[in-house]
Amino acid sequence: MSADFDRFTGTDKYIVSPELKDVVNVSIALGRPLLVKGEPGTGKTLLAHNIARGLGKKLIVWNVKSTTKAKDGLYVYDTVQRLNDSRFGTGDVSDIKNYIHLGQLGRAFSQSQDVVLLIDEVDKADIEFPNDLLNELDEMSFHIPETDETVSAATRPIVVITSNSEKELPDAFLRRCVFHYIEFPEEELMRRIVGVHFPELAEKLLKEVLKRFYWLRQIEGFRKKPSTSELLDWIQALVAGGMDPGQVAKELPFAGALIKKEQDLEVLDAALSRAGGTVNRMGLRGRF
Known part of the structure; x- marks a missing residue:
């Protein structure tokens, strides 16, 4: 484990317990996603916002919904827009790159400097959603078949994943995360x-x-x-x-x-x- 990394100590707007501060820094040092659970209202989502604020990094937020698929966070191929441009002559349909739009995970990987990526309420999606992210979170890269290009992270983002325990998360996913349950404050x-x-x-x-x-x-x-x-x-x-x-x-x-x-x-x-x-x-x- 390298000692050369930005350490989080909280911010003037977000008070952290010693245990939470330590686990955030362990996650950063190991380069593993931080999975955070806790009662609603204990500051799970705000944690990522304040890690970004405290470390002076850009925050990218992926709000997960029941219909969200893992690929949505990587990229979207806008076939409808390409078809419309083809019909009405309003765009260069010969270059498929014009219709590839990176999702939040793709944007986090493509930044020139490391960022904080919040995957908020991961348990809202289908049970297969976390498993579908395993390879990308491990390798910090993914392939776009339509353009035969690979998007790779130049620097590993700090990933914070929140869960409200609506569904059990797969063991394979849990093995790749650093876990913390935010206890209700004394x-x-x-x-x-x-x-x-x-x-x-x-x-x-x-x-x-x-x-x-x-x-x-x-x-x-x-x-x-x-x-x-x-x-x-x-x-x-x-x-x-x-x-x-x-x-x-x-x-x-x-x-x-x-x-x-x-x-x-x-x-x-x-x-x-x-x-x-x-x-x-x-x-x-x-x-x-």
């Missing part, structure tokens, strides 16, 4: 994360907000526990609505910023009733 780390976004938040309000938030996450029966991104939205709503710590403790205002399923609101109602509190479901109550 309160001290969460304080630092909140501090990045709300540096002037009053200590009393922050203390009560975190107390209520972690109490919420301990309630049994939630189908979707509130995440970090929802906590930040909630704090913004509390600040904008002029709420004080006492109201947060007693009423849990603007619960809709935290709880996103009707069944979970019912679970929350029951938990608050047992605790002697109420849910404010009336929006911002005219405070804006």
Whole structure:
């Protein structure tokens, strides 16, 4: 393993745990894709954005959908445009290269400098999708039969792959990745994360907000526990609505910023009733 590589330490907008920082740097040093899992809202996608930002590199994003095929990330041969140009005489149809368009993986390979490539939500696609990428991710190159050309990476991109565990990923794919599960932040780390976004938040309000938030996450029966991104939205709503710590403790205002399923609101109602509190479901109550 070479010691000569750019090390990621986080950014002023993205606080990382020591474990996450280390695994990112292991992935970079080994030249292997980093596969990241974790609860929704724990910053899996933002990690790639901030690796690019922290290391001063270009970011290329491949958002995977249920219909995405591995070849889509390599290149697309636009036969429809070539046919139209042939019919209407609006392009040079003799040069097939005019109709070859590189996908995100192809663009990452063709850069003159190394980039960060995010393959976001790899488990949304067909189960064969990860396996279809194995050779290209290993060799960092692929062949275009239509032009008999090979696209090879001059420098190996930093590859970050996220998964929401909707499907099991193939063992052969997992063997080629460095893996990390982003644990939900403990309160001290969460304080630092909140501090990045709300540096002037009053200590009393922050203390009560975190107390209520972690109490919420301990309630049994939630189908979707509130995440970090929802906590930040909630704090913004509390600040904008002029709420004080006492109201947060007693009423849990603007619960809709935290709880996103009707069944979970019912679970929350029951938990608050047992605790002697109420849910404010009336929006911002005219405070804006």
